[in-house]
Amino acid sequence: MLKAKKIIIVLVIIVALLMGLLLIHNSYTDRVNPFIPKTISYAKVNKGTQTYHNVTLIDPKNGKKSNYKLKTVGGYDPDGQYILIKHKGQYVQEIRYISEKMFNKAVKK
Numbered sequence: 001m002l003k004a005k006k007i008i009i010v011l012v013i014i015v016a017l018l019m020g021l022l023l024i025h026n027s028y029t030d031r032v033n034p035f036i037p038k039t040i041s042y043a044k045v046n047k048g049t050q051t052y053h054n055v056t057l058i059d060p061k062n063g064k065k066s067n068y069k070l071k072t073v074g075g076y077d078p079d080g081q082y083i084l085i086k087h088k089g090q091y092v093q094e095i096r097y098i099s100e101k102m103f104n105k106a107v108k109k
Helices: 002-023 027-032 100-107
Strands: 039-044 051-058 065-074 082-088 091-098
Touching (some): 002 027, 027 091, 039 065, 039 100, 065 091, 082 100
Antiparallel strands (some): 039 051, 051 065, 082 091
């Protein structure tokens, strides 16, 4: 009987961890969540800073703004204004600064 209780407790803990992984969206959980696909999006950001907050994404498939925003994106070019973002939910894998011409071409498909 004691062994059955231990198994049930372990199963409850495992289920709670899996539910947390699926329901909590931040850069840590999204990085390991197998149900979130890797995506390439574009964004226009403010000049003069290297950390961008609440970045509105533009879907290159239809050129429309997404209602999904990235909470924080770190950059390295204070003069850049257009970025290509490889991300998996809130987890940002890579950003690249691109020209305005390349940005406009990508979002007007």
